[in-house]
Amino acid sequence: MTAPDSGRACGTCTLCCKLPAIAELSKPAGSWCHFCAPQSGCTVYADRPKVCRDFRCGWLAETSYPDHWKPSACRMILVTQPGGQRLNVHVDPDRPDAWQREPFLSDLVAWARDLVPQGISVVVQAPPRLIGILPTGPQDLGQLAAGGEVVLDRRQRPDGVVWRYRRVPLAGEFGS
Ligand code: SF4
Numbered sequence: 001m002t003a004p005d006s007g008r009a010c011g012t013c014t015l016c017c018k019l020p021a022i023a024e025l026s027k028p029a030g031s032w033c034h035f036c037a038p039q040s041g042c043t044v045y046a047d048r049p050k051v052c053r054d055f056r057c058g059w060l061a062e063t064s065y066p067d068h069w070k071p072s073a074c075r076m077i078l079v080t081q082p083g084g085q086r087l088n089v090h091v092d093p094d095r096p097d098a099w100q101r102e103p104f105l106s107d108l109v110a111w112a113r114d115l116v117p118q119g120i121s122v123v124v125q126a127p128p129r130l131i132g133i134l135p136t137g138p139q140d141l142g143q144l145a146a147g148g149e150v151v152l153d154r155r156q157r158p159d160g161v162v163w164r165y166r167r168v169p170l171a172g173e174f175g176s
Protein backbone atom coordinates (compact mmCIF):
# COMPACT_ATOMS: atom_id res chain seq x y z
CA MET A 1 0.00 0.00 0.00
CA THR A 2 1.19 3.54 -0.79
CA ALA A 3 0.19 6.75 0.97
CA PRO A 4 -0.75 9.45 -1.55
CA ASP A 5 1.70 12.37 -1.76
CA SER A 6 3.90 11.18 1.10
CA GLY A 7 6.26 8.89 -0.79
CA ARG A 8 5.74 6.36 1.97
CA ALA A 9 4.82 2.80 1.10
CA CYS A 10 4.51 -0.53 2.89
CA GLY A 11 7.12 -2.17 0.68
CA THR A 12 8.06 -5.49 2.21
CA CYS A 13 6.86 -4.46 5.68
CA THR A 14 4.24 -6.84 7.03
CA LEU A 15 4.36 -5.83 10.68
CA CYS A 16 0.63 -5.07 10.91
CA CYS A 17 0.06 -8.76 10.08
CA LYS A 18 1.87 -9.57 13.34
CA LEU A 19 1.54 -6.95 16.08
CA PRO A 20 -2.17 -6.00 16.50
CA ALA A 21 -4.87 -8.48 17.45
CA ILE A 22 -7.33 -9.00 14.56
CA ALA A 23 -10.66 -10.26 15.86
CA GLU A 24 -11.99 -11.07 12.37
CA LEU A 25 -9.13 -13.55 11.92
CA SER A 26 -9.06 -14.74 15.55
CA LYS A 27 -5.47 -13.55 15.49
CA PRO A 28 -3.95 -12.67 18.87
CA ALA A 29 -1.63 -9.70 19.27
CA GLY A 30 2.04 -10.37 18.67
CA SER A 31 1.80 -13.45 16.49
CA TRP A 32 1.86 -13.69 12.72
CA CYS A 33 -1.39 -14.08 10.82
CA HIS A 34 -1.27 -17.56 9.35
CA PHE A 35 -2.00 -16.05 5.92
CA CYS A 36 1.17 -13.96 6.04
CA ALA A 37 4.42 -14.96 4.44
CA PRO A 38 6.87 -12.75 6.40
CA GLN A 39 8.77 -10.25 4.23
CA SER A 40 6.70 -11.11 1.16
CA GLY A 41 3.13 -10.50 2.21
CA CYS A 42 -0.44 -11.66 2.29
CA THR A 43 -1.13 -14.98 0.60
CA VAL A 44 -4.86 -14.20 0.40
CA TYR A 45 -4.42 -10.59 -0.72
CA ALA A 46 -7.39 -10.50 -3.12
CA ASP A 47 -9.68 -11.98 -0.47
CA ARG A 48 -8.23 -10.38 2.67
CA PRO A 49 -10.83 -9.12 5.17
CA LYS A 50 -12.08 -5.55 5.09
CA VAL A 51 -10.24 -4.71 8.31
CA CYS A 52 -6.98 -5.48 6.47
CA ARG A 53 -8.01 -3.59 3.33
CA ASP A 54 -8.83 -0.49 5.34
CA PHE A 55 -5.83 -0.52 7.68
CA ARG A 56 -3.06 2.07 7.45
CA CYS A 57 -0.64 2.48 10.31
CA GLY A 58 0.12 5.96 11.59
CA TRP A 59 3.49 6.19 9.87
CA LEU A 60 1.88 5.42 6.50
CA ALA A 61 -1.15 7.65 6.98
CA GLU A 62 0.37 10.66 8.75
CA THR A 63 3.48 12.35 7.43
CA SER A 64 3.71 14.27 10.71
CA TYR A 65 5.20 11.12 12.23
CA PRO A 66 8.96 11.21 11.64
CA ASP A 67 10.64 8.84 9.20
CA HIS A 68 12.36 6.93 11.99
CA TRP A 69 8.93 5.55 12.99
CA LYS A 70 8.91 3.40 9.84
CA PRO A 71 7.55 0.13 11.27
CA SER A 72 9.91 -2.25 9.49
CA ALA A 73 12.88 -0.35 10.94
CA CYS A 74 11.70 0.59 14.44
CA ARG A 75 9.65 -2.59 15.03
CA MET A 76 6.68 -0.58 16.31
CA ILE A 77 3.34 0.41 14.81
CA LEU A 78 1.45 3.61 15.60
CA VAL A 79 -2.33 3.20 15.55
CA THR A 80 -4.86 5.91 16.36
CA GLN A 81 -7.91 4.36 17.98
CA PRO A 82 -11.23 5.10 16.21
CA GLY A 83 -12.56 8.33 17.68
CA GLY A 84 -9.04 9.61 18.13
CA GLN A 85 -9.03 9.37 21.93
CA ARG A 86 -5.99 7.12 22.10
CA LEU A 87 -2.71 6.63 20.31
CA ASN A 88 -1.64 3.00 20.58
CA VAL A 89 1.97 1.99 20.10
CA HIS A 90 2.27 -1.71 19.32
CA VAL A 91 5.77 -3.03 20.00
CA ASP A 92 7.21 -6.18 18.44
CA PRO A 93 7.46 -8.83 21.21
CA ASP A 94 10.84 -9.75 19.74
CA ARG A 95 12.02 -6.16 20.49
CA PRO A 96 10.03 -5.22 23.61
CA ASP A 97 12.44 -2.43 24.61
CA ALA A 98 12.20 -0.64 21.25
CA TRP A 99 9.97 2.12 22.68
CA GLN A 100 12.54 2.95 25.41
CA ARG A 101 15.28 3.77 22.93
CA GLU A 102 15.96 7.21 21.57
CA PRO A 103 14.65 9.09 19.75
CA PHE A 104 11.47 7.10 20.33
CA LEU A 105 10.97 7.67 24.07
CA SER A 106 11.51 11.41 23.66
CA ASP A 107 8.98 11.45 20.81
CA LEU A 108 6.42 9.60 22.94
CA VAL A 109 6.77 12.00 25.86
CA ALA A 110 6.58 15.00 23.51
CA TRP A 111 3.37 13.60 21.98
CA ALA A 112 1.97 12.99 25.49
CA ARG A 113 2.70 16.62 26.41
CA ASP A 114 0.54 17.65 23.47
CA LEU A 115 -2.17 14.96 23.57
CA VAL A 116 -2.76 14.13 27.26
CA PRO A 117 -3.99 17.65 28.19
CA GLN A 118 -6.56 17.15 25.40
CA GLY A 119 -7.69 13.92 27.11
CA ILE A 120 -5.97 11.71 24.52
CA SER A 121 -4.08 8.71 25.90
CA VAL A 122 -0.72 7.50 24.63
CA VAL A 123 -0.44 3.79 25.42
CA VAL A 124 2.44 1.44 24.65
CA GLN A 125 1.76 -2.28 24.33
CA ALA A 126 5.21 -3.79 24.82
CA PRO A 127 4.75 -7.46 25.67
CA PRO A 128 4.55 -8.46 28.44
CA ARG A 129 4.03 -4.93 29.81
CA LEU A 130 1.48 -2.18 29.27
CA ILE A 131 2.77 1.39 29.65
CA GLY A 132 0.99 4.71 29.63
CA ILE A 133 2.97 7.74 28.52
CA LEU A 134 2.39 10.93 30.50
CA PRO A 135 3.77 14.43 29.92
CA THR A 136 6.19 13.62 32.76
CA GLY A 137 7.26 10.21 31.39
CA PRO A 138 6.20 6.55 31.33
CA GLN A 139 3.77 5.00 33.83
CA ASP A 140 3.95 1.22 34.10
CA LEU A 141 0.41 -0.20 33.96
CA GLY A 142 1.23 -3.81 34.67
CA GLN A 143 0.88 -6.99 32.68
CA LEU A 144 -0.54 -6.52 29.19
CA ALA A 145 -2.36 -9.85 29.53
CA ALA A 146 -4.33 -8.59 32.55
CA GLY A 147 -6.90 -7.13 30.14
CA GLY A 148 -9.31 -4.33 30.89
CA GLU A 149 -9.32 -0.79 29.60
CA VAL A 150 -7.03 2.16 30.25
CA VAL A 151 -8.59 5.35 31.59
CA LEU A 152 -6.89 8.72 31.79
CA ASP A 153 -7.63 10.65 34.99
CA ARG A 154 -7.23 14.39 35.46
CA ARG A 155 -6.71 15.59 39.01
CA GLN A 156 -6.60 19.21 40.01
CA ARG A 157 -4.07 19.77 42.76
CA PRO A 158 -3.18 23.03 44.49
CA ASP A 159 0.07 23.11 42.54
CA GLY A 160 -1.51 22.28 39.18
CA VAL A 161 -3.09 19.51 37.11
CA VAL A 162 -1.81 15.94 37.49
CA TRP A 163 -2.56 13.23 34.91
CA ARG A 164 -2.49 9.52 35.71
CA TYR A 165 -3.60 6.37 33.91
CA ARG A 166 -5.77 3.75 35.57
CA ARG A 167 -6.82 0.28 34.46
CA VAL A 168 -10.46 -0.70 34.80
CA PRO A 169 -12.21 -3.95 33.87
CA LEU A 170 -14.31 -4.04 30.73
CA ALA A 171 -18.01 -4.78 31.20
CA GLY A 172 -18.32 -8.54 31.73
CA GLU A 173 -14.64 -8.87 32.58
CA PHE A 174 -13.26 -9.89 35.98
CA GLY A 175 -16.80 -10.77 37.09
CA SER A 176 -18.12 -7.22 36.66
S1 SF4 B 1 2.71 -1.64 9.50
FE1 SF4 B 1 2.25 0.17 8.22
S2 SF4 B 1 3.93 0.25 6.72
FE2 SF4 B 1 3.93 -1.83 7.63
S3 SF4 B 1 2.67 -3.06 6.22
FE3 SF4 B 1 1.31 -2.31 7.85
S4 SF4 B 1 0.41 -0.40 7.05
FE4 SF4 B 1 2.21 -0.89 5.78
Ligand code: SF4
Pocket (backbone or CB within 6 Å): 016, 017, 022, 025, 033, 034, 035, 036, 037, 041, 042, 043, 044, 045, 048, 049, 052
Ligand atom coordinates in the same frame (compact mmCIF):
# COMPACT_ATOMS: atom_id res chain seq x y z
S1 SF4 C 1 -5.24 -11.61 6.04
FE1 SF4 C 1 -3.46 -10.90 4.90
S2 SF4 C 1 -3.38 -8.66 5.23
FE2 SF4 C 1 -4.74 -9.52 6.80
S3 SF4 C 1 -3.40 -9.89 8.59
FE3 SF4 C 1 -3.47 -11.79 7.41
S4 SF4 C 1 -1.70 -11.70 6.05
FE4 SF4 C 1 -2.08 -9.61 6.81
